[in-house]
Amino acid sequence: MLRDLAKILGPRHAGALRVYLAWLVAYAVLEGAAIALLVPVLKALLSSDPAGATPWLLTLAGAVAVYYLARHQQTMKGFALALVVLTTLHDRLGDHVATLPLGWFSSEKVGRLAQSATGGTMMVTNVFAHLMTPVASGVLTPATIALAMLLFDWRLGLATLACVPLIYLAHRWSSRWIGRTEEAVDAAGAEAGNRVVEFARHQQVLRAFGRTSDGYPPLDAAIAAQQAAGGSMLRNTIPRLLVGGLSVHLAFLALISVGLTLALTGAVDPVELVALLALAARFAGPLAEAAGRTGLLRMAANDLHRLAEIFDQPALPQPATPAAPTRPGTIAFERVTFAYRPDQPVLHDLSFQIPARTLTAIVGPSGSGKTTITRLLLRFFDVSSGRVLVGGTDVRAQDSETLMAQMAPVMQEVYLFDDTIEANIRIGRPDAGEDEVREAARLAGVEEIVARLPQGWNTPVGEAGSLLSGGERQRVALARAVLKDAPIVLLDEATAALDPENEHFVQATIQRLKQRATVVVIAHRLPTIAAADRILVLDGGRLVESGNHRDLLARNGRYAAFWRERRRAHGWRLVPEAGPAAQPKRHPGPGVPA
Numbered sequence: 009m010l011r012d013l014a015k016i017l018g019p020r021h022a023g024a025l026r027v028y029l030a031w032l033v034a035y036a037v038l039e040g041a042a043i044a045l046l047v048p049v050l051k052a053l054l055s056s057d058p059a060g061a062t063p064w065l066l067t068l069a070g071a072v073a074v075y076y077l078a079r080h081q082q083t084m085k086g087f088a089l090a091l092v093v094l095t096t097l098h099d100r101l102g103d104h105v106a107t108l109p110l111g112w113f114s115s116e117k118v119g120r121l122a123q124s125a126t127g128g129t130m131m132v133t134n135v136f137a138h139l140m141t142p143v144a145s146g147v148l149t150p151a152t153i154a155l156a157m158l159l160f161d162w163r164l165g166l167a168t169l170a171c172v173p174l175i176y177l178a179h180r181w182s183s184r185w186i187g188r189t190e191e192a193v194d195a196a197g198a199e200a201g202n203r204v205v206e207f208a209r210h211q212q213v214l215r216a217f218g219r220t221s222d223g224y225p226p227l228d229a230a231i232a233a234q235q236a237a238g239g240s241m242l243r244n245t246i247p248r249l250l251v252g253g254l255s256v257h258l259a260f261l262a263l264i265s266v267g268l269t270l271a272l273t274g275a276v277d278p279v280e281l282v283a284l285l286a287l288a289a290r291f292a293g294p295l296a297e298a299a300g301r302t303g304l305l306r307m308a309a310n311d312l313h314r315l316a317e318i319f320d321q322p323a324l325p326q327p328a329t330p331a332a333p334t335r336p337g338t339i340a341f342e343r344v345t346f347a348y349r350p351d352q353p354v355l356h357d358l359s360f361q362i363p364a365r366t367l368t369a370i371v372g373p374s375g376s377g378k379t380t381i382t383r384l385l386l387r388f389f390d391v392s393s394g395r396v397l398v399g400g401t402d403v404r405a406q407d408s409e410t411l412m413a414q415m416a417p418v419m420q421e422v423y424l425f426d427d428t429i430e431a432n433i434r435i436g437r438p439d440a441g442e443d444e445v446r447e448a449a450r451l452a453g454v455e456e457i458v459a460r461l462p463q464g465w466n467t468p469v470g471e472a473g474s475l476l477s478g479g480e481r482q483r484v485a486l487a488r489a490v491l492k493d494a495p496i497v498l499l500d501e502a503t504a505a506l507d508p509e510n511e512h513f514v515q516a517t518i519q520r521l522k523q524r525a526t527v528v529v530i531a532h533r534l535p536t537i538a539a540a541d542r543i544l545v546l547d548g549g550r551l552v553e554s555g556n557h558r559d560l561l562a563r564n565g566r567y568a569a570f571w572r573e574r575r576r577a578h579g580w581r582l583v584p585e586a587g588p589a590a591q592p593k594r595h596p597g598p599g600v601p602a
């Protein structure tokens with residue numbers, strides 16, 4: 009737990025943490041020492057010469073004074089650290105997350121991150137503000153008392169020490185179990201949370217398929233699992249906490265029995281016995297207090313551990329001396345093999361080159377690795393072997409800013425911010441002038457959309473762009489890419505059919521983009537594929553064919569089969585034109601021969 013705390017606070021606050029811990033230890037030990045001093049004080053006061061208690065009383069007064077100083081210091085420093093945690097943890101988390109590879113950000117990981125950044129932060133704050141003090145005094149104060157007991161009466165001292173492993177084992181047993189069930193409750197809570205978000209986010213689909221009136225089975229199951237985990241924790245935690253507390257009280261009873269036996273046999277003076285039993289009571293008190301917090305402590309330890317795990321995630325390695333691109337706009341995969349999970353490669357020994365200012369279409373069946381190629385280009389992940397070159401330089405040799413400056417990605421799931429159309433385009437290049445924004449919008453066909461909207465350029469697009477259609481959102485994203493004016497544009501075409509107007513604008517923009525940038529399209533639409541300078545045909549993570557549309561059709565291989573299949577499904581046919589490549593035309597209706 010202390011290791012996790014140090015990791016979370018970071019090297020900047022390591023000194024403050026050490027000072028706080030030193031005061032905490034001093035406080036707990038001094039508390040035990042002050043209590044132990046009561047024995048000689050009581051013995052002297054109840055003896056025939058009470059005046060002999062004076063030096064002990066003075067020592068006790070000194071110990072109490074230092075104890076209060078330590079208590080004050082550790083309380084103040086504990087709250088100061090709690091404040092540091094509150095103010096810096098989000099910053100540190102933000103800084104660290106910004107260094108992680110983009111491939112880390114799955115929805116599950118982001119959900120966990122959100123949970124840790126809210127509840128986890130509060131728990132860490134709580135550790136310093138409220139938990140460390142009772143826990144330290146629950147362990148170190150009794151330990152000091154047990155050692156003092158040995159000095160005063162070795163038999164009672166040994167009996168006290170004998171109780172320690174029993175109490176320790178009882179608490180370990182209960183706290184381990186509580187820790188495990190808390191993890192199960194936490195996992196069930198996270199799953200239920202994810203399902204609620206899924207349920208809310210996909211209401212349209214669920215309602216369309218009538219899945220809301222009878223409940224949504226995955227959500228119902230997640231809630232039932234959460235209730236079961238919570239119920240199980242409650243049923244099993246309370247008896248275990250009672251056993252933990254009971255072990256302390258049983259230890260105290262055992263010490264009374266040993267003390268009485270010693271007194272009855274005359275081995276201990278009755279006055280001394282009273283003093284020693286008072287000491288034994290103080291031995292048991294803090295232990296019982298700590299026992300009551302075992303569950304809370306374990307939960308805090310789990311939260312700390314989850315936060316520490318995030319800090320443990322290795323940052324994306326950055327080159328010591330970043331290299332600059334040497335051949336802007338070019339892309340090359342050199343014998344690239346890549347696996348998301350060890351020993352399960354999804355790309356195998358893949359090699360290809362893409363010259364600058366060309367249009368390349370990547371086609372292939374679902375799961376063949378098309379998206380993975382774009383992820384490697386954007387360095388979401390590093391390759392298992394081989395090299396990915398962007399701008400003629402290995403992506404691992406470039407710093408993230410240099411690499412990203414060369415790319416304008418337009419993915420299928422276009423995310424628009426709840427802002428105006430203009431602001432959403434301007435994200436492509438925040439310092440662009442108004443004319444440039446308008447020009448990018450014109451090239452991507454956004455002007456037509458703006459003309460229809462009530463507030464024109466200032467129309468808010470709604471949360472995640474919900475007030476625009478899918479095709480319109482993609483046009484806005486294309487305008488962003490045009491405005492960024494990056495040497496490479498990565499485009500994942502929408503799989504869903506676009507209406508003819510959106511289709512037309514997307515096609516036209518791709519053609520215009522090609523004049524100024526290298527365009528790589530994960531292509532689903534036949535006109536894009538047919539118009540590409542080069543088509544890469546993937547299957548099972550391997551490049552099975554490559555060439556232009558006409559050559560590949562003539563080869564009558566995988567691509568030709570793929571093309572025929574798609575043409576049948578879409579109702580497209582090829583009409584040879586005067587140009588170098590055949591141009592696809594919309595089939596007027598089913599049954600018309602190609």
Ligand SMILES: Nc1ncnc2c1ncn2[C@@H]1O[C@H](COP(=O)(O)OP(=O)(O)OP(=O)(O)O)[C@@H](O)[C@H]1O
Pocket residue numbers: 348349354372373374375376377378379380381
């Ligand atoms: N984050 C991931 N973790 C593990 N495996 C993954 C991950 N993403 C993709 N895969 C697997 O890698 C393989 C290639 O996936 P990829 O998404 O690149 O295919 P694709 O050709 O783009 O498919 P689609 O056309 O359906 O989008 C698939 O088997 C997929 O299950």
